[in-house]
Amino acid sequence: MSVKPYPSRRLGEVLKHVRRPITPQPDQSYGLIGVRWYAAGTHLHDTIEGAKLQAPTLWQAYEGDIIYNKMWTSKGAFAVVSKETAGLFGTSEYPTFEPRSDVSARFLRYAFQQSRFWHLAEAWTNGTTERARLSPRDFLKLPLPLPSLAEQRAIAEVLATVEEAIANVAALIAALVDAKHATMREILTRGIRRDRAPIKALPSRWVLGRVAEGVTHIPTDWDLVTLTKVAKLESGHTPSRDKAEYWNGEIPWLSLADTEALEALEVDQTSECVTAKGIANSSARVLPKDTVVFSRTATVGKASRMKRPMATSQDFANWVCGPTLVPAYLVQVFRHMEREWDRLQEGSTHQTIYMPVFKKLQILLPPTTEQQKIADVGEAFDIRIAKERETRKVLVENRDALAQELLSGRIRLPESIIVRHRDKAGQAA
Template sequence: MSQTSTVQIREVSDLVTKGTTPTSLGRKFTTSGVRFLKVETFASDGTFIPGREAFIDRQTHQLLRRSQLAEGDILFSIAGALGRSTVVEQAWLPANTNQAFAIIRPSTKRRSVVARYLLWQLRSPAIARRIAEINVQAAQANLSLEQVRDFEIPIVSSLEQEAIADALDDVNELIATLERLIAKKQAIKQGMMQQLLTGRTRLPGFTGTWMVSTLGTLARVTGGGTPSTRVASYWGGGIPWFTPAEIKAQGSGLVSSSERRITQAGLASSAATLLPAGTVLVTSRASIGNCAVAAVPVSTNQGFASMIPKDSRSTWFLYYWVQQHRSEFESRAAGSTFLEISASKVSAIPLRKPNLDEQAAIGTAIRDVDAELDTLSNRLIKARAIKQGMMQQLLTGRTRLPVEVSS
């Protein structure tokens, strides 16, 4: 296996240049014609976003000859969102770009480099660190073409470059697939909530009439409190004590561990109460309507209007109902310094409710989708960690991939 050597971008490129804005030449953008690619045309991972490109006419494209793009060119952002990169595809052509992108044309004349390998090197942690160093030194969010030309990357044989690019492309596709699955599952969940929590769609076996009522008929709503921070004996005990900042906007599901814990003495000295497992924790200030379900007995500060269900079958129905009807909480909030909704106002919020068994069934159905989302999200976290590890190993030469050389 050949040794890894280091080269500068200038050594493996036939061209490193940038474009210009048509208006600087007295030309105008058009509604159709030749694609004009900008940084915002691409997602952070380099994915082309249809509809985000601009257009110029062919005469302007000819005037901007220096920045006419070719298949296999690498676009690397040097202004704004630094380091955003992609490889130009044939389907985008003809196309042009502006001065926010460096155009890097992998060499066909000098030392050979595979475009996809070069792309991955430009996305590597080493290049990200170099960009950060340049920004600290220059105190400005841009790069010069000369700085891009000076970037150093490890170089291996063309066959190994292909193998490395293939491996990283594969894990990238896995991540993209998981992201699509999560987005699809989230849309399914949202549709279920809109249908099931309003009674528009009924689960099999349920036909009873939904009753017009209030949240207070399903749960006792209570606030929280904060023990004195001057008394050390009130803190560091065994009772979880939550603040609104710990509850996610999209719902935190079951929670049992908080950033701070209080003692029995702290509980007794304050307005905080011990909330039983199954309580729906609902934030009442700052971000109003964020919610979670207590997996164990917990307490909260005064930024909550938590709901203790009168029957455990209501727990998850209430949890998802709050998420779906956040505006009902926000519209009833008041306050001169910050908006807040009181426990009494939460109790009075109207809702249509099915019988307890149907509430439980609805909660279970939506929770099953949440469990699938959790599984997919954990797989996505692992895939991203694997990608990061692969980049650190493969793009530095610490780990080499075996390649077969044809005889």
């Protein structure tokens, strides 16, 4: 049986354009509201003194108002004013509207998150490509499928429940990341011991490669070494793109297109492969399994291990570990060094870490048995974090698919859910 679509109504039938003007005073400061792209809500964009404002008039936004940025409708700059941003001010670029009694602001927020709404709004903009704007008059002409108020509220409640689950997983991920950072800082500088390990002063000055600030002592059986003394540094290269015979071979070739794969503990697949001829006629080398690969350009700081022999582009610094260095330990050291990588990046357009820096890196070197134990702890965190991130990804995909179906009317909620929202006149929408 086909599902009857929701009736389509113009926004002007359910929204009222409101203006709450004030004249800025030179001796006062004003919080300016901003609307995030992709219907991600409102925020405090800036606080500015009245004397520095170019706009002769500001308009105040109230909680529950509908607001949008005239210039960025194609980016989904539509929102419902939150409690936290209520009372902030907007310029004429941020028109505001009050929902009428037969529309739910929460429902509209989910409707605004649909990319099809942005594309529709963009089609109604006027002006040149760089200065196209959606006027309030045209905004109110936009059509929107709208079920009954009870069904709007029911849909919003269902989607909010999924969003709450997503937020809970995100909070868990953040807690795990913080716990890993605190744990790894301790064991990467003091080790894993049942009893407190005897310590000694650092044998030399630690200049590059620090995993934490203020480290002056380390366990007595550890050392501070230049990384190139315990691992061979290898750069990568890109075979000529003009030679078809160099490409589509059987040798995995890691490039910037694969940096997301470095989130895993081991890299197995690459987006491109090269031929033996391509390797022979370039500076690229096939590196052995367990080579530690580090992204030094664009997404600086990602690190993993090669699950099988492969080559890389010049965007990576690769480390073939010697017998005294456990590859999994080096990965955890690199992953913990976010602040150090931030400090060492150079470049104006694209941030990078240049190869001479890697030649000077120093690391703390415990015995290999302890290196492996430290790596095991770090990897346990990484595996759990990756699992929760996948859970969140699936939840987001399910929410987006569910929202698309519910908001279009292709899927309808059971009457048993909708009925709870009937006869709630006067309650918040």
